[in-house]
Amino acid sequence: MKLFLMIFxxxxxxxxxxxxxxxCVIPESILKDIDxxxxxxxxxxxxxxxxxxxxxxLQSSSFVVNQKRPYLEVSRRRFRIGTLxxxxxxxxxxxxxxxxxxxxxxxxxxLFNVKGVLHFGIAGNxxxxxxxxxxxxxxxxxxxxxxxxxxYGQGPENELPLESNGDYTxxxxxxxxxxxxxxxxxxxxxxNVWYQPEEVFLIETTPEIRQHIFWVPVDEHxxxxxxxxxxxxxxxxxxxxxxxxxxxxxxxxxxxxxxNMFIDNGAYRTxxxxxxxxTPIDMESAAVAxxxxxxxxxxxxxxxxxxxxxxxxxISNEASLFAxxxxxxxxxxxxxxxxxxxx
Numbered sequence: 001m002k003l004f005l006m007i008f009x010x011x012x013x014x015x016x017x018x019x020x021x022x023x024c025v026i027p028e029s030i031l032k033d034i035d036x037x038x039x040x041x042x043x044x045x046x047x048x049x050x051x052x053x054x055x056x057x058l059q060s061s062s063f064v065v066n067q068k069r070p071y072l073e074v075s076r077r078r079f080r081i082g083t084l085x086x087x088x089x090x091x092x093x094x095x096x097x098x099x100x101x102x103x104x105x106x107x108x109x110x111l112f113n114v115k116g117v118l119h120f121g122i123a124g125n126x127x128x129x130x131x132x133x134x135x136x137x138x139x140x141x142x143x144x145x146x147x148x149x150x151x152y153g154q155g156p157e158n159e160l161p162l163e164s165n166g167d168y169t170x171x172x173x174x175x176x177x178x179x180x181x182x183x184x185x186x187x188x189x190x191x192n193v194w195y196q197p198e199e200v201f202l203i204e205t206t207p208e209i210r211q212h213i214f215w216v217p218v219d220e221h222x223x224x225x226x227x228x229x230x231x232x233x234x235x236x237x238x239x240x241x242x243x244x245x246x247x248x249x250x251x252x253x254x255x256x257x258x259x260n261m262f263i264d265n266g267a268y269r270t271x272x273x274x275x276x277x278x279t280p281i282d283m284e285s286a287a288v289a290x291x292x293x294x295x296x297x298x299x300x301x302x303x304x305x306x307x308x309x310x311x312x313x314x315i316s317n318e319a320s321l322f323a324x325x326x327x328x329x330x331x332x333x334x335x336x337x338x339x340x341x342x343x
Contacts, residue, residue: 026074033072034111037081037090042115044338045108046084046091049101049284052323053121054093056331062338063089074111077104085338090114094284097260098143101284105291116219116341119288120302120334122319122326123256123280124263124309126273132322133236133248135304135333136279137226138256140215143286144272145259147193150174160194170194172214173275180267200294215255216289219298225340226252226300232336234329238321250333253279256303258286264317265310281309302337304330 048054057063058080066081073079080091090112094104108114123136130136148160148168160168172195178188197214201207229250237243255278263269263281272278280303292299306326307319319326 030072030074033069034074037069037072038113041088042113043081043088043090044084044341045105045112045114045117046089046334047094047101047105047108047117047119047288048091049094049096049121049282051093053327053330054091056328057084057091057334060331060335062335063091075103075107077107079108079112085335086343087338087341089338094288097283098145098258098287099260101287102291105288106295109291109295109297114297116222117288117292117297117299118222118302118334118337119285119299120330121282121284121304122306122323122330123282123285123303124269124307124319125279125305126269126281126309126311127253127279128273128311130251130253130279130305131244131246131248132305132307132318133234133244133325133329135234135248135250135302135329136253136256137223137251137300137302138218138253138280139223140217140255141286141289141301142214142216142255142257142276143198143259143290144195144257144276145261146196146198148196150192150194152189152191155192168194168196169212172197175271175275180271198290200290202293203295213290213293216286216293218289218300222298222300222337223252226250226337228340229333229336232333234332235325238325242321244322244325248329256280256282256285256301258282258284263309264307267310269309269311280305300337302330302333304333 062085064083069081071078071080077092082089092104092108094101162168174192174194176192177190181188197212199210200213232250234248236247255276257278260283282303285301304326306323307317312318
């Protein structure tokens, strides 16, 4: 598998050389540094969306930067090298969205000797049984932004375009916009959108033979380990006067979803929870899950709930207030998990 990843990396380098050498090609000195990093052994890849989520980890006493080679930069991504609780780690920030998360995760796995991936950050909460500040670990992740949008006048009994070719399916389910009109007797020209599985091309299988998956499972061993974190103490106050209504907790949950949308809509939040039994809603985790699944790399996603995805006050989204606290709690859970991993 590692041979395949290195071949893929060199292919990307060669392609970039042909397209735009000055911007894309990885300098020979960097390739030598990558090789040197990999000779030190395998790493846990720590993938995080944004700087405000990453900074509490970098500032933590648990993270010790590699003094000889603190980071490598490839394709404008900075891969930070060090140890976290005596575990060799490479930390990388993806940037916002499924696209950035997928590209960055693939680069990480293609270039470095990674034995597992831990992804963490904040998320919206669609589960009425949990609160802001809680840290959740879903067993499955799905991308809910891949749709087949049905034309007006057609319904569940009508086959979707290209469905007979195996390109699209009605097996997962749909959102009917008319169900959310103020007057439910009124039809809606937006009609229905049908949720679609991702096409995946698994490593060590025949190239160009596609498979499909909607719910991507996290690593069972990582998921089981996280049970030991239930009951850990988390931050509950932003300052001396602003605290959560109860102490936040760690919980393993069934499902999380991602799409290139920031959800601040109570109706869609309710739909996602009732339709798919969803707790965290974010913009990156499913992309990380899909890359790791295709490369057969163990992974786990840790998300701290920063807002109610439109289910709270009509005045403002809670993330503007609670995002820093949620990010800190996500880092605390990450560090505790890493302590449980073999060195």
